[in-house]
Amino acid sequence: MQELKALSEERAPKWLIGLTAIAFMAVAGAQVFGFITSPAAEQYQHSQKIMYVHVPAAWNAFLAFIVVFWASLVYLWKRSEGADLLAESAAEVGAVFTGLTLLLGSIWGKWAWGVWWTWDPRLTSTAVLFIIFVGYLALRSFTEDPERRATWSAGVGIFGALNVPIVYMSVRWWRTLHQVQSSPETMSAEYVTALRVNGIAFLLLLVAVLGWRYRAARIQRRAEALHEEAILEGRQVHV
Amino acid sequence: MNKRFIGVFGTVLVLTGFGYLIWGGLGGSLVYFVTPTELLARGEAAYETPVRLAGNVVPGSVNWNARELDLRFHLSDGETDIEVWSKGAPPAMFQDTMGVVVEGRYNRAGIFESSSVMVRHSNEYKAPPEGHRPADTYEALIREE
Numbered sequence: 549m550q551e552l553k554a555l556s557e558e559r560a561p562k563w564l565i566g567l568t569a570i571a572f573m574a575v576a577g578a579q580v581f582g583f584i585t586s587p588a589a590e591q592y593q594h595s596q597k598i599m600y601v602h603v604p605a606a607w608n609a610f611l612a613f614i615v616v617f618w619a620s621l622v623y624l625w626k627r628s629e630g631a632d633l634l635a636e637s638a639a640e641v642g643a644v645f646t647g648l649t650l651l652l653g654s655i656w657g658k659w660a661w662g663v664w665w666t667w668d669p670r671l672t673s674t675a676v677l678f679i680i681f682v683g684y685l686a687l688r689s690f691t692e693d694p695e696r697r698a699t700w701s702a703g704v705g706i707f708g709a710l711n712v713p714i715v716y717m718s719v720r721w722w723r724t725l726h727q728v729q730s731s732p733e734t735m736s737a738e739y740v741t742a743l744r745v746n747g748i749a750f751l752l753l754l755v756a757v758l759g760w761r762y763r764a765a766r767i768q769r770r771a772e773a774l775h776e777e778a779i780l781e782g783r784q785v786h787v
Numbered sequence: 788m789n790k791r792f793i794g795v796f797g798t799v800l801v802l803t804g805f806g807y808l809i810w811g812g813l814g815g816s817l818v819y820f821v822t823p824t825e826l827l828a829r830g831e832a833a834y835e836t837p838v839r840l841a842g843n844v845v846p847g848s849v850n851w852n853a854r855e856l857d858l859r860f861h862l863s864d865g866e867t868d869i870e871v872w873s874k875g876a877p878p879a880m881f882q883d884t885m886g887v888v889v890e891g892r893y894n895r896a897g898i899f900e901s902s903s904v905m906v907r908h909s910n911e912y913k914a915p916p917e918g919h920r921p922a923d924t925y926e927a928l929i930r931e932e
Contacts, residue, residue, distance in 0.1 A: 590913045591880055599912070661905045662878030666888075668819045676805075707802070723819045723841070725888055727910040736914035 552774055555767055564759045571756040574749035581742035589739070595659040600742055602652040604750035605645050610712050611754060612642030613681070617709035620702035632698035633769060635705050636688060637761035641754065643681040650674060661725060669718045670726035677715055680708040694772065820888050823867035839890050840869065840899060841907060846883040858904065862887060869893070873901040880906045 582597040589596035619635035622628065653671075658664045665671065684704045691697035719728045732740045820839040827833055845868060848861035858873040871889050881887065886908065891901035 587914050590915050591882075591908070592912060593879075595879075596912050660878070660880055660908060662881075663903065663905050666905060703798075725819070725905055725907050727908060730910040730912065734909075734911045736912065738914055739912050 552771055555770055555774075558767070560760070560763060564756070564763070567752065567759065568756040571749070571752035574752050575746075578742075578746045578749040581745065586738065586742050589736075592660060595656055596739070598652055598656040599739075600746040601750075602649060602656055603743060604747045605652060606649040607747060608750050608754045609642050609645035609649055609677075610716065611751075612638045612645060612758070613677070613709040613712050615758070616642060616681075616705045617712075620705035620709075623698055623702045627695075627698075629694075629698075629769065630766075632694075632702070633765040634762055635702065637758055637765050639681050639684050639701075639705060639708075641758050641761055643678060643685065645754070646674065646678040646681065650678060666725050668724040668726060669722040670715070670724045673711065673715045673718045677708065677711045680704070680711065684708060694769070822864040823862060823869040824864055826869070826893060827867055833893050834895060835892050837890070837892055839888055840871075840893075841886065841888045842869070844881070844883055844885050844887055849881075849883065851877070862889065862899070869899050870897070871899045871901050871904075873904050875904075877904050878906045880908060 578600070582600045586597055586600075588594045615638035616635050619631045619638060623631040623635060650671075653674075654664045657666075684701055687704060688697055688701050691700060718724060719726050735743075820841040823840065823842055826838065826840055840862065842862040842864045845861035845863050850859040851857075856875050858871075858875070858877055860871055861868050862871050863869075871891075873889065873891075881904065885906055888905045888907050889899060889901040890903040890905075891899055893899050
């Protein structure tokens with residue numbers, strides 16, 4: 549009980565607090581482009597600015613699922629608890645950023661395309677990616693045995709992350725309503741800069757939230773272990 | 788049936804389903820849209836079937852009646868041209884030469900009756916030149932009537 553209390557009162561590492569502060573300031577600061585300096589685009593007008601948050605959100609989701617893929621492989625290979633917890637953290641963070649990508653894309657789509665949603669291969673494959681990782685989180689919460697949970701979710705995590713290249717390439721492989729990826733050649737230089745700065749700010753945010761989520765996962769795992777220990781020893785457990 | 792069997796069976800079922808969706812369904816039979824040429828090549832099967840049709844708005848073909856919310860235009864893939872009739876205001880970026888995807892059915896009179904017009908734009912984003920205000924195409928469209 550004492551140990552659990554100490555655990556919950558443990559201070560977060562300084563680097564994480566510092567990084568989080570920097571990340572929040574960077575994300576807020578990067579919005580200067582969208583709200584103030586960036587001129588309305590030809591045809592797209594102000595709707596083009598949604599790109600500054602929609603695209604980095606998608607990048608973050610992809611990166612988070614690559615972390616899931618890698619951590620899941622490491623878990624299956626080394627059976628390390630840390631890898632399992634990192635996979636869990638990245639899966640949750642990735643699911644949130646995928647949801648954000650869908651939401652922001654939907655708002656942009658309503659203006660530029662005329663619809664909130666359409667079942668084209670890009671949107672459909674992104675929705676599939678989202679649902680797989682929501683399922684991943686559900687699977688984890690329904691499985692009590694830590695080792696079994698880690699093994700099963702590693703399988704689902706690897707399988708789910710295999711969808712990342714499919715989502716990315718969907719606009720090139722199949723006919724879609726969604727346009728193909730832009731490049732510095734297809735965008736005005738000032739838009740490229742604004743997008744890059746937002747990309748970096750979002751990357752900092754990704755590392756920060758991943759750090760917090762991983763820390764929470766470690767604390768939760770230790771609490772679980774203490775709980776189990778207490779039951780095995782026949783002690784009274786207050787939850 | 789034991790739990791392990793259900794688990795394995797379920798996993799195989801889900802994997803097969805996704806495999807079909809990804810490599811079989813999405814790649815082949817479930818094409819998101821057809822071009823005017825492809826639609827007409829279907830012959831008799833082209834008529835009165837729900838389908839998505841994509842092409843570019845033929846310049847000068849747009850006829851928009853703001854009072855009736857009635858939109859008529861020609862859609863082309865460069866080879867074949869199909870006339871589209873639609874009810875309701877088009878999306879803001881709808882204009883000459885713009886890529887569009889329309890949902891609806893091709894009728895016996897040779898008109899595509901659309902229930903939804905979607906803009907299919909490119910990946911190009913251009914800032915307006917110095918001192919130039921971007922044309923508000925949507926307002927211009929309504930003013931022209």
